[in-house]
Amino acid sequence: MIALRVALGIGLLFIVSLIIFGATELLPGDLAQQLLGQGATPETLAALREQLGLNDPAPVRYWNWLSGALTGDFGVSLSNGRPISELIGARLGNTVFLALYAASLAVPISLVLGILAALWRNSIFDRAANAGALTAISFPEFFVAYILVLWLAQTGIFPSMVRINPTTTFGDRIYMTFLPALTLTLVVTAHMMRMTRAAIINLMASPYIEMARLKGLSPLRIVLRHAVPNALAPIINVIALNLAYLITGVVVVEVVFVYPGLGQLMVDAVSNRDIAVVQAVALIFAAAYIALNLLADVLSTITNPRLMHRR
Amino acid sequence: MTKLRIPAMPLSRRGVLKGAAAVTAAGLILPHTAGAARAQSRGGTFRVGIGHGSTTDSLDPGLWENLYVQTFAAARHNYLIEVGADGQLLPEIAESWDTDDGTNWVFTIRQGVTFHSGKDVTAEDVVASINHHRGEDSTSVVKPLLAAITDVRADGNTVIVTLEAPNADLPYLMTDYHVPIMPGMDGRIDPASTDGCGGYIVESFEHGVQSTLNRNPNYWKSDRAWFDRIELVSILDPAARLNALITGEVHLIDQVDPATIGMLEGRGVARILSIPGNAHYGFPMDSRAAPYNDNNIRLALKYAIDREAMVDVILGGHGAVSNDNPIGPANRYFNTEMEMKTYDPDRARFYLREAGLDSLDVTIAVADAAFSGAVDAGAMFSETARAAGINMTVNRVPNDGYWSNVWLNPNGDTPFCATYWGGRAVEDHMFTTAYAAGADWNESFWSNDRFNELLVAARSEVNEELRREMYMEMQQIVSFEGSTIIPMYNNYVMAVANEIGTPEQISANWNFDGFRCVERWWMA
Numbered sequence: 001m002i003a004l005r006v007a008l009g010i011g012l013l014f015i016v017s018l019i020i021f022g023a024t025e026l027l028p029g030d031l032a033q034q035l036l037g038q039g040a041t042p043e044t045l046a047a048l049r050e051q052l053g054l055n056d057p058a059p060v061r062y063w064n065w066l067s068g069a070l071t072g073d074f075g076v077s078l079s080n081g082r083p084i085s086e087l088i089g090a091r092l093g094n095t096v097f098l099a100l101y102a103a104s105l106a107v108p109i110s111l112v113l114g115i116l117a118a119l120w121r122n123s124i125f126d127r128a129a130n131a132g133a134l135t136a137i138s139f140p141e142f143f144v145a146y147i148l149v150l151w152l153a154q155t156g157i158f159p160s161m162v163r164i165n166p167t168t169t170f171g172d173r174i175y176m177t178f179l180p181a182l183t184l185t186l187v188v189t190a191h192m193m194r195m196t197r198a199a200i201i202n203l204m205a206s207p208y209i210e211m212a213r214l215k216g217l218s219p220l221r222i223v224l225r226h227a228v229p230n231a232l233a234p235i236i237n238v239i240a241l242n243l244a245y246l247i248t249g250v251v252v253v254e255v256v257f258v259y260p261g262l263g264q265l266m267v268d269a270v271s272n273r274d275i276a277v278v279q280a281v282a283l284i285f286a287a288a289y290i291a292l293n294l295l296a297d298v299l300s301t302i303t304n305p306r307l308m309h310r311r
Numbered sequence: 312m313t314k315l316r317i318p319a320m321p322l323s324r325r326g327v328l329k330g331a332a333a334v335t336a337a338g339l340i341l342p343h344t345a346g347a348a349r350a351q352s353r354g355g356t357f358r359v360g361i362g363h364g365s366t367t368d369s370l371d372p373g374l375w376e377n378l379y380v381q382t383f384a385a386a387r388h389n390y391l392i393e394v395g396a397d398g399q400l401l402p403e404i405a406e407s408w409d410t411d412d413g414t415n416w417v418f419t420i421r422q423g424v425t426f427h428s429g430k431d432v433t434a435e436d437v438v439a440s441i442n443h444h445r446g447e448d449s450t451s452v453v454k455p456l457l458a459a460i461t462d463v464r465a466d467g468n469t470v471i472v473t474l475e476a477p478n479a480d481l482p483y484l485m486t487d488y489h490v491p492i493m494p495g496m497d498g499r500i501d502p503a504s505t506d507g508c509g510g511y512i513v514e515s516f517e518h519g520v521q522s523t524l525n526r527n528p529n530y531w532k533s534d535r536a537w538f539d540r541i542e543l544v545s546i547l548d549p550a551a552r553l554n555a556l557i558t559g560e561v562h563l564i565d566q567v568d569p570a571t572i573g574m575l576e577g578r579g580v581a582r583i584l585s586i587p588g589n590a591h592y593g594f595p596m597d598s599r600a601a602p603y604n605d606n607n608i609r610l611a612l613k614y615a616i617d618r619e620a621m622v623d624v625i626l627g628g629h630g631a632v633s634n635d636n637p638i639g640p641a642n643r644y645f646n647t648e649m650e651m652k653t654y655d656p657d658r659a660r661f662y663l664r665e666a667g668l669d670s671l672d673v674t675i676a677v678a679d680a681a682f683s684g685a686v687d688a689g690a691m692f693s694e695t696a697r698a699a700g701i702n703m704t705v706n707r708v709p710n711d712g713y714w715s716n717v718w719l720n721p722n723g724d725t726p727f728c729a730t731y732w733g734g735r736a737v738e739d740h741m742f743t744t745a746y747a748a749g750a751d752w753n754e755s756f757w758s759n760d761r762f763n764e765l766l767v768a769a770r771s772e773v774n775e776e777l778r779r780e781m782y783m784e785m786q787q788i789v790s791f792e793g794s795t796i797i798p799m800y801n802n803y804v805m806a807v808a809n810e811i812g813t814p815e816q817i818s819a820n821w822n823f824d825g826f827r828c829v830e831r832w833w834m835a
Contacts, residue, residue, distance in 0.1 A: 041455065041751040048450045077367070087366065090517070146550065153558055160554040163521065163544065255548045258555070260520040265366055268519055271711060272367035 001307075002298055009294045016286040017069075021062045024275045024282075065279060074280040084280045088262070092284065094164065095261040099246035101177055102184035107239060110189045114196025114235075119223055121201060130197075133190035145183045145256040152179060161258040180257045184250060188242045195238040199231035233300035240296030247292075248285040351812065355834030357538040359823075360552045360561035364545030366519035371502035372489050373444055373451025378565055378822055379545055381488050383516070385826035386524050386541050387427075388491030388507035391418060391437065392482050394736055394825055396818040398641060400482055404432060404492045404508065405470075413477030413771050418470045418485075424531045426494050427512045434465035439495025441472070443502065453489040455751055456744065477771030479778075483737040488826060510536030510830045519545055537833035553806075556581055562808040565822055566683070569627020575806055585629045586803040588819040589639030589734025589741070592625075592682045594675065594692070595754040597726035598794035602673070603755075606792055607666035612673075614662065615696040617654040618798040624691065625684040629802040635790045637741050639734055639800050641819040644782035649790055659699035670700040673727055676717050680710035681729035682801070689729065719754055730754055730795075736820055738782045742766055746789060755794035762788045810835055 032048040049055055068075050074084035113133070117126040136144065153160035162176045200223060203209060212222045251263030262281055269277035301307045364379030375381060391405040402408075405418040424432040441463050444451035462473040474481065484490075492508060493500040505513040510530045516522035524541040544561060546552040549568050555561045557578055567575065572583055596603035596612070603609060618632040631640065634651055638644065663671055677689035686707055693703040708717050708725070717725045735741040744750060747766055748758035762785055769781040789795075803822045807813060812835035818825035824832070 044450050044452070044454060047448060051450070149554055153554065156558070159560060160558040161544075161546065161551060161560050163560070165515065165521075165523070256551050258544065258546050258548075258551055260517070264519070268365040268367060272365055274367045277366070 001301065005294060005297055009290045013283075013287060013290055016290075017066060017283060018062075020279050020282045020286070021058075021065065024278050025058055065276070069280070069283060075276050077274055077277050084277055087277065088265070088280060088284065091260060091262045091265050094259065095247055095250075095263070097173070098177060098180060098184070098250065098259065098261060099243060101174070101181040102188070102246050103239075103243055105181060106185040106188050106192065106242070109185065110192035111196055111235070113189070114193040115200065115223055115228065117193070117197045118200035118204070118227075119219055126197075129193065133193050136186040137188075137190035141183060141187055141250075141252045142256055144186050145179070145253055148179050148183055149256070162260075163258075164260065177259070180250075180253050180259055183253050183257075184246055188245065192235070192238050192242055196231070196235050199234045200227045203227045203230055229303065232303045236299045236303070237296045240292045244289045244292045247288045351534075351537055351833045352835075353537050353833075354539050355537075356540040356542060357563070357811070357829065357832070357834070358542040358544065358561040359828070360544050360546040360555045360564045362547055362549065362552055362564070362566045364519050364547075368518040369502075370505060371450075372491055372493070373449065373453070373502065375489055376452070378826075379543065381821070381826045382823055382829060383522055383543055384488060384491055385823075386509060386511040386543070386829040387505060387513055388493070388509040389424070390488075390491055391485040393827075394483075394486045394818065394820045396814060396816045396824065396831070398643075398736070398818075398820065400486070404437065405485070408482055410481075413479050413481075413773070414474050416472040416474070416481050418472065420468045420470060421531070422468060424508050425529055426506050426508050427527060428494065428506050430494055432492060432508050433495075434468055434470045435498070436495040436500075437470045437492055438463050438465050439498050439500045440490060440492045441470075442498065443493075443500050444490060451489065453487055456484060456487065456740070457490075476767070478739070479771065479773065480737045480739045483740060486736065488821070511541050521545065532830075535830045538829070541829050556806055556808065559808070562811045563805060563823075563828060565803075565805050567804045567806045569629060569804070572627070572804075572806075579809075581806045581808050584803075584805050584807060584813070584817060586805075586817050586819055586822075587631060587640060587800065588803055588821070589637075589641045589736075589800065590732065590803065591633055591637060591639060591734065591797050591800045592685070592688070592729070592731050593635075593637075593795050593797040595728065595730050595795045597720045598755050598757045600720070600723075600726040602666070602668075602671065603726055603794060605666050607662045608668075608671065609794055609796075610791070611659040611662035611666070611671065611699065611701065612696070613652055613796055614655045614659040615699040615701055616692050616796060616798050617695045618652075619654070620695070621688055621691060621798045625688050626799060626801055629804045631800045631802075633797045633800050635793060635795065635797045636786050637732060637745065637789065637795070637797060638738050638782070638786050641734070642736075642738055642741075644738055644779050644786075646783045646786035646790075648783070649787055652790075654695060656695075656699040659696075659701065663700060670702065672702045672704070674704040674706050676706045676708045676725040676728040678708045678710045678713045678717065678729070680713035681718070682731040685729040688798075719752075720756075731801075733821065734800075738785070739766070739770055742785060742789075746793070757794040759788055759792060762792075807832075 032045050032054060065075065072085060074088070076083050077087055113129045117129050120126050149160050152158045158179050159176050162180065164173060164176065204227060209222060209226060212226050250261065251267055253259065254261045254264045262284065266278065266281040269281065359382065361379045361382060363377035368377070368380050369375070372384070375384060389403050391403060392408070393401040393403040395401045404421055404424060406421040408416060408418045410416045418437070420432065420434050420437060426432060441457070441460070443449065444453050444457050445460060459474050459476060459478060460472055461475050464471050472481065493504065494506050505516070510527050510532065511524035512527050514523045514525050521542060521544045526536055526539050530536050546555055546564070549566065552564045553567070553571055553575065556564045557580060559580070567583065575581060576583060596609060598604055613635055622628065622630050622632055634649055636646065638646065663669070675689050675692065677685045679685050689705040693705050696703045716722065717728050718730060720726050732741070732745065735744065743766065745752050745754060746757065746762070747753065748763050765781045765785050769778055769785070772778040772781060805823065812833045814831055818827065
């Protein structure tokens with residue numbers, strides 16, 4: 001069961017790699033043109049194209065790329081000659097750090113809020129939590145970010161931009177990255193919170209919860225002990241989806257806070273036609289999405305005895 | 312902010328022009344505040360937020376093109392010759408230079424200057440640095456600019472440059488930011504090296520993110536490089552850049568949005584520097600394609616644009632109107648005697664009738680990649696042209712791929728588009744790059760026999776008065792017969808924190824004090 005899932009995931013990744021390669025072929029212009037920009041002349045263009053190996057046929061370039069990527073070698077950046085793994089390494093670390101930071105804020109908050117909202121359904125608290133979360137998610141990310149900058153950065157409490165260098169301590173990092181993490185938390189909380197609330201409320205109508213209630217159990221115990229374990233599958237799924245988003249979809253927040261993450265690297269690479277980097281980053285994003293969804297599937301299978309021990 | 316109009320005073324750039332002539336336009340109209348005039352002092356970290364830079368930037372000087380790499384280069388490198396804040400040439404690695412006939416040039420190399428690696432700067436290094444931009448396999452963007460050089464060789468502590476034809480402006484070409492002096496090895500430089508002989512030594516850099524540099528303790532200039540440390544940060548988002556300045560994360564930012572200037576000044580943490588230079592925005596027309604092959608049509612369009620309104624709206628007043636003249640007020644031979652074209656729909660109609668037309672339909676392709684506000688400028692142009700019987704359709708094209716798919720009309724469907732130029736220190740440099748017949752960047756594919764004749768003649772003319780006349784006539788021709796509409800010169804607008812001291816005069820040669828803010832400015 002789980003093995004089949006993993007195999008499907010790998011197959012999917014292979015198809016995605018084909019699409020990634022094909023899509024970058026369709027972009028107008030090429031790297032040599034983009035590199036030389038306004039300064040391109042036919043002569044310098046030809047010389048640069050030859051140097052960069054842009055003249056090989058597409059299937060050859062695809063095979064070279066895929067076989068390299070499988071061994072962790074994405075080749076060198078076409079535009080500045082640095083190894084892509086080195087280029088991506090630090091950025092990937094930054095992106096994962098920010099995603100985990102935001103998740104470590106967002107997941108507990110949304111679970112607690114979701115459970116409490118289910119527990120006190122239709123109370124003032126439930127309404128306030130829902131309204132707050134929905135408001136936060138309804139604003140575009142950059143707006144939320146600018147509001148936070150206005151309130152928390154221009155007043156001198158937190159820095160308005162993130163300047164990480166190799167000597168930055170973990171504590172400094174947490175402090176400097178707080179605003180982007182908070183922005184992302186505000187953006188993803190509503191989704192997870194409302195899914196938690198809905199899943200639990202859905203179960204509260206089931207006969208076994210009715211039984212528990214008739215037995216005289218406290219409402220909190222009913223929710224935590226009886227409802228939550230059965231509601232885990234949808235909650236895990238929505239958390240995985242949001243984690244994937246936190247890794248792949250935060251380019252706007254990166255731009256506003258000048259955060260050197262993978263998203264900005266990808267945008268840079270696209271606009272500069274650094275196809276090798278675009279492909280590598282796209283592949284990493286795809287792998288992150290597939291892996292997290294895979295993990296969510298596996299975890300929800302494990303939490304559901306009916307799926308684990310199917311006859 | 313009051314409008315800054317440039318007085319008609321040419322910048323002198325030559326040692327031979329004596330004394331008071333060196334007082335220049337740029338210095339007179341700079342806003343001065345308390346921080347600006349204090350004495351220079353050493354120390355501090357200068358952090359600059361730059362609205363350029365990407366992961367694909369290169370260390371190879373032949374590929375440099377944006378303000379980030381330009382400033383990064385100015386911090387770590389020296390050049391043969393420097394353009395001073397007043398536009399005059401200053402000796403840098405070349406202690407002096409001389410020519411007998413304008414064809415053979417001798418540059419004497421300064422002794423006792425070392426690279427950051429400790430190696431002495433020699434004539435061989437200079438030869439290798441220049442040769443990086445020459446020859447078959449060179450990918451340098453300034454290859455066409457240096458194409459007239461037939462030979463470069465070292466002779467003791469001098470470098471001898473031979474040209475195929477006399478050119479009195481060769482020293483100016485040697486100030487080009489693409490040609491830093493780098494250590495040579497077997498006649499070649501290593502384009503991936505950060506080693507230079509400038510005021511700051513690179514500590515770390517990550518393309519598109521930031522770089523840090525420390526003061527070079529062995530720097531040969533004693534009155535430069537005041538800061539202990541330089542940090543250059545790439546901040547592409549205008550709002551993020553402004554926030555970084557307001558919250559004190561950086562001391563200097565470029566490309567301040569005119570709309571936010573009032574708010575920024577109200578904060579009292581920074582001052583605005585608005586430097587008039589030769590940079591300009593324009594609309595080239597492919598002169599090979601109908602209807603632009605008829606000069607009457609071109610003139611009709613030139614009278615159908617409201618230049619004053621463009622300066623007000625597109626530049627927020629931070630600029631000056633241009634008379635379709637790529638030579639700017641910071642140039643030596645700037646022509647102010649030409650009849651100024653104003654917005655005149657009747658006159659435009661007159662030229663349309665001359666061309667045998669009652670009305671005209673044209674399409675202009677614009678994208679903000681050409682210059683910030685190009686799309687709005689296209690819309691304004693279209694509005695004002697309507698009154699002259701010209702139906703101008705504004706075709707908004709994607710920023711992505713603008714320079715490869717739209718500019719220079721590569722597919723034959725964008726004969727009329729938008730462009731920008733950074734301006735050049737010398738007339739010849741600008742004309743040769745974009746107006747000489749057959750030049751690679753001749754964006755209007757314009758060719759004028761008289762102009763081309765004058766261009767070659769002026770290059771080697773040593774009589775100052777004759778040379779001036781020739782350049783005056785060339786500007787007249789480009790303005791009234793050329794195929795590029797140039798409505799405005801755009802100022803370099805930057806904002807600098809109050810704790811940074813700036814000189815009385817700031818270079819109009821390029822942005823950021825000719826990229827030299829890193830070594831000319833100080834912590835006040």
